[in-house]
Amino acid sequence: MNQDTSVTPTDEIDLRDIVLPLWQAKWRILLWGVLFALVIGVYQLGGIALDKSDKAQMQVHFNFTGASSGIYPNKTQFSPLELVSDPVLSEVYSRHFDGVTYTEFTQALTLTPSFVGAGELEQVITNLAAQDKGLSVTEFNDAVSAYSKGLTSQSKTNATMTLDLSLVNGNLSKASAILTDIVDTWATQAISVRGVLNLNKPAIQSQIITMTDDELLIKVNILSDTHQLLADTVRSYNTDPQLRAISDPSSSLTLADLSHLLSTEGKYKIAILKELIIKSGIGMDNAVWYEGFREARLGKLERERDSLERMVTVYDDALAQFNQQQDLQAQPNPMQAQSSTQIYSPQYSNDLVNSLLQLGSKMADPEYRKHLLEEKIKLSSKLQLVITEIEFYQSANASTQSTLDTDKIDQLINNSSTKMASINDALSGITKVANERYLADNGQLYDLQGAAEHISTSNLSGKFKLKLVLAFIMGCIVGVIVVFARRLIKPEIQTN
Numbered sequence: 001m002n003q004d005t006s007v008t009p010t011d012e013i014d015l016r017d018i019v020l021p022l023w024q025a026k027w028r029i030l031l032w033g034v035l036f037a038l039v040i041g042v043y044q045l046g047g048i049a050l051d052k053s054d055k056a057q058m059q060v061h062f063n064f065t066g067a068s069s070g071i072y073p074n075k076t077q078f079s080p081l082e083l084v085s086d087p088v089l090s091e092v093y094s095r096h097f098d099g100v101t102y103t104e105f106t107q108a109l110t111l112t113p114s115f116v117g118a119g120e121l122e123q124v125i126t127n128l129a130a131q132d133k134g135l136s137v138t139e140f141n142d143a144v145s146a147y148s149k150g151l152t153s154q155s156k157t158n159a160t161m162t163l164d165l166s167l168v169n170g171n172l173s174k175a176s177a178i179l180t181d182i183v184d185t186w187a188t189q190a191i192s193v194r195g196v197l198n199l200n201k202p203a204i205q206s207q208i209i210t211m212t213d214d215e216l217l218i219k220v221n222i223l224s225d226t227h228q229l230l231a232d233t234v235r236s237y238n239t240d241p242q243l244r245a246i247s248d249p250s251s252s253l254t255l256a257d258l259s260h261l262l263s264t265e266g267k268y269k270i271a272i273l274k275e276l277i278i279k280s281g282i283g284m285d286n287a288v289w290y291e292g293f294r295e296a297r298l299g300k301l302e303r304e305r306d307s308l309e310r311m312v313t314v315y316d317d318a319l320a321q322f323n324q325q326q327d328l329q330a331q332p333n334p335m336q337a338q339s340s341t342q343i344y345s346p347q348y349s350n351d352l353v354n355s356l357l358q359l360g361s362k363m364a365d366p367e368y369r370k371h372l373l374e375e376k377i378k379l380s381s382k383l384q385l386v387i388t389e390i391e392f393y394q395s396a397n398a399s400t401q402s403t404l405d406t407d408k409i410d411q412l413i414n415n416s417s418t419k420m421a422s423i424n425d426a427l428s429g430i431t432k433v434a435n436e437r438y439l440a441d442n443g444q445l446y447d448l449q450g451a452a453e454h455i456s457t458s459n460l461s462g463k464f465k466l467k468l469v470l471a472f473i474m475g476c477i478v479g480v481i482v483v484f485a486r487r488l489i490k491p492e493i494q495t496n
Contacts, residue, residue, distance in 0.1 A: 021483055029479030036475025037468045054165040054456050056175035059158070059449035060183055064197075067157045072196035073438075080159040084111045088186045096178050100167060108164035109182075113155035162455070176452035187445045196445070198435040200237070204229065204424065216406070217293060219413050220270075220277045226420050227270050231262045233427060242437075248429035251422070255430065258423055265423075269416050273409065279395065298393045301386055308383040315376040 022029070062080070065073055072078050082088070089109070093102050161179050168174045190196045204226070237243045238255050247254045253261075278294070 021487060022480065025479070025483040029476050029483065032479030032482070033472040033475035036478070037472040040467055040471035054170065054454065055162045056165055056172055056179060056452045057160060057162045057455045058176070058179040058183075058452045059160055061447050061449055062157050062159075062445060063447050064445045070156055072190070074196050074198050074201070076194070076196060078156075078196075080111065080113065080156060082190070083159065083161065083182055083186050084109060085186075087189060088182060091185050091189075092178065092181050095181065096174075104167065108167040110162045112160050112162075113158065158449075165454075172452065172454055179452055180448070183446055183448070190445060195435075197438055198431075200243070200431045200434055216277050216410060216413065219410075219417075220274050221297075223413055223416055223420070224270055224274055226417075227262065227266050230420060230423055230427065231259075231266065234258050234262060237427075237430070243430065243434055246430050246433050246437075248426040249433065250429055251426045253426045258426055261419070261423055265416060265419055269412065273412055273416070275392075276409065278393070294393055298390065301390045301393065305383065305386045305390060308379055308386060312376060312379050312383060315372065315379065319372065319376070 060080075060083070062078075067078060070078050084106070089106060090102070093105050097105060161182065163175045163179055165172065165175055168178070195201070234255055238259065244255050
């Protein structure tokens with residue numbers, strides 16, 4: 001009887017069969033890991049050379065009113081890129097460099113917007129997350145708009161300047177002085193050369209007021225226009241309490257004094273001189289030329305009148321539509337809610353009408369309605385002045401020349417021109433004092449966010465090191481797979 005000597009297989013796994021082969025092949029597994037890490041490293045570096053650079057970095061904050069909107073206090077455009085403009089860098093280069101070319105200097109300098117307003121934008125996201133219901137398309141667009149405006153505002157009010165330290169042989173102190181000088185030079189040029197902190201400026205230069213012309217008709221019209229321009233400027237200045245309290249250092253005249261002088265000069269001299277010359281034909285040597293001038297002036301005024309009348313009509317229609325829309329909102333009607341407010345004005349382009357409608361979309365705010373009414377009043381006042389001027393020219397009749405002394409009239413015009421020049425000088429003096437006071441209170445356009453920092457950068461970044469570790473682990477895993485694959489294949493080869 002034969003004895004059965006076969007071994008019954010079991011489901012147990014001997015760990016030695018797993019660990020022992022791995023231990024015996026440990027160097028091969030490590031070799032696979034090193035090989036993978038080496039391949040990834042060479043690929044990421046673009047070769048075997050390391051790229052390391054040291055830079056000086058400085059944070060700049062623009063603190064003047066309007067910086068977030070890209071507008072200087074004097075209403076001119078502002079951009080942080082002005083710090084690296086040629087006028088600024090040329091002046092800085094001439095003071096700090098000798099053996100370095102200007103091109104090398106500009107290439108070593110970089111300017112990037114910096115973002116330090118995370119708290120402000122976080123508020124936008126918090127407000128959205130606090131809502132229990134889903135956002136509508138309008139709410140979503142408003143949120144995106146608010147977020148975008150916040151980003152734009154921060155990018156215009158904060159900037160980061162960096163300078164490669166290799167340009168100054170690694171001297172951080174010198175690099176800091178250069179970066180500080182760049183910002184200071186920009187601010188000096190902006191204030192002294194371009195006058196970005198000058199909130200007010202004279203309407204015209206005094207020397208052009210007293211320029212002479214041979215024709216009395218032209219001289220008296222220029223004088224009248226100059227008087228109107230100065231009167232408008234003084235009127236606008238009078239709306240500022242700080243300007244009303246300033247007097248001209250040379251003449252000691254205030255805005256109230258200038259307003260009175262302009263009023264008396266306009267009523268009792270300029271208006272009378274214009275009446276005499278245009279209606280009586282004083283100094284008229286050529287009747288055809290005089291009539292042509294009068295007709296041309298009258299035609300221009302009539303075109304201006306027509307334009308103003310249409311503009312006033314558009315504003316009237318807009319206000320009427322807005323009032324009607326508010327009444328409908330107060331008493332909602334499902335049928336009327338589907339209709340849209342339209343203003344038909346073929347005299348003007350769609351852009352003008354759309355701008356009015358865009359303004360009217362926020363008429364719930366009293367300030368917008370007030371602004372629209374003020375614009376209408378300004379247009380109406382200007383329209384009345386133009387109509388008065390038209391009536392004046394229509395009543396002019398130069399068929400008979402006056403016997404008044406032409407030289408005397410010419411002298412009176414010259415005297416009034418001189419008076420307008422003196423008033424403009426006083427207005428310029430008041431403007432200069434106001435700008436100097438504002439400059440004393442807001443003398444800087446920026447502040448530095450700490451001292452210059454030493455920043456070291458290289459292609460051996462933290463992410464790069466993490467990639468190397470992951471590549472090594474991946475290589476080791478591949479090595480383990482290869483070891484067990486060879487153990488499975490080798491018995492089959494031996495059996496064959």
